[in-house]
Amino acid sequence: MSIPHTVIVGGSSGVGLATARTLLYADHDVTIAGRSRERLDAASRELGGRARAIVLDAADPASAKSAFAALGAFDHLVLALGSAKGVGPFASVDLAEVRRGFEEKVFAHFATAQAALPFLAEDGSMTFVAAVTAHAAMPAGIGAANAAVAALAPILAAELKPLRVNGVSPGVIDTPWWDVLADEVKESAFADYAAMAPVGRIGRADDIAETIAFLIANSFMTGAVIVCDGGLRLGPGVGQ
Numbered sequence: 001m002s003i004p005h006t007v008i009v010g011g012s013s014g015v016g017l018a019t020a021r022t023l024l025y026a027d028h029d030v031t032i033a034g035r036s037r038e039r040l041d042a043a044s045r046e047l048g049g050r051a052r053a054i055v056l057d058a059a060d061p062a063s064a065k066s067a068f069a070a071l072g073a074f075d076h077l078v079l080a081l082g083s084a085k086g087v088g089p090f091a092s093v094d095l096a097e098v099r100r101g102f103e104e105k106v107f108a109h110f111a112t113a114q115a116a117l118p119f120l121a122e123d124g125s126m127t128f129v130a131a132v133t134a135h136a137a138m139p140a141g142i143g144a145a146n147a148a149v150a151a152l153a154p155i156l157a158a159e160l161k162p163l164r165v166n167g168v169s170p171g172v173i174d175t176p177w178w179d180v181l182a183d184e185v186k187e188s189a190f191a192d193y194a195a196m197a198p199v200g201r202i203g204r205a206d207d208i209a210e211t212i213a214f215l216i217a218n219s220f221m222t223g224a225v226i227v228c229d230g231g232l233r234l235g236p237g238v239g240q
């Protein structure tokens with residue numbers, strides 16, 4: 001059996017980097033992609049030099065097309081890049097930020113999946129990383145963008161068969177995504193989210209990496225979006 005080759009866009013940090021580590025352990029060939037050569041080099045060192053690294057801007061279709069053309073055929077695509085834009089109450093959220101959030105997440109996932117298609121094995125897979133905001137009473141701007149990404153999984157699973165297409169919607173995960181917040185603000189937010197989640201903790205990047213690895217490995221999974229959030233979407237139970 002040949003060794004599967006998986007490309008992880010957003011593989012230089014957080015969920016994508018943990019997925020690279022998990023898949024290398026499962027004997028995949030792994031290519032990580034991101035915009036910053038510096039971050040890719042640091043991630044490659046962390047992975048012990050066992051992954052290839054390519055510069056690619058998912059929001060720029062020309063960049064994605066030429067990166068995939070240079071790379072050639074591969075088996076599985078993971079889209080683990082996102083945006084933090086579009087947070088705030090519906091009545092006052094800045095529409096320009098909501099639009100940028102859609103460009104940085106929905107358009108970037110859509111365009112990169114399209115650019116990868118000619119190079120993906122017919123019996124391979126795509127996995128989109130959306131977010132729990134798509135499935136819960138959470139900020140509307142970022143929630144609508146993640147809902148659009150999650151919607152792609154069943155639509156593309158039907159259209160692109162036998163390619164399998166799935167998604168995962170993480171809850172709050174301790175990754176550099178949160179580094180925009182000052183340390184003490186971040187720690188207090190994490191403590192609040194941990195208290196809200198039935199499992200009593202926030203997530204680790206490995207929690208999501210294991211879910212992505214499962215979706216790639218299980219040939220009966222397609223058109224599914226797994227919410228991996230420690231139950232955060234459920235809110236407090238009745239009577240609490």
Ligand SMILES: NC(=O)c1ccc[n+]([C@@H]2O[C@H](COP(=O)([O-])OP(=O)(O)OC[C@H]3O[C@@H](n4cnc5c(N)ncnc54)[C@H](OP(=O)(O)O)[C@@H]3O)[C@@H](O)[C@H]2O)c1
Nearest residue numbers: 010012013014015034035036057058081082131173175177
């Ligand atoms: N962390 C959470 O709590 C959480 C919760 C729910 C959903 N998510 C979702 O999980 C996914 C991964 O997030 P994370 O927490 O792992 O974030 P992260 O640690 O900030 O990593 C983001 C990765 O995406 C890359 N990236 C960003 N924009 C890109 C672009 N236009 N083209 C190519 N690469 C790009 C980044 O590298 P460069 O900047 O160098 O390009 C980096 O490798 C995102 O879709 C996020 O929305 C995260």
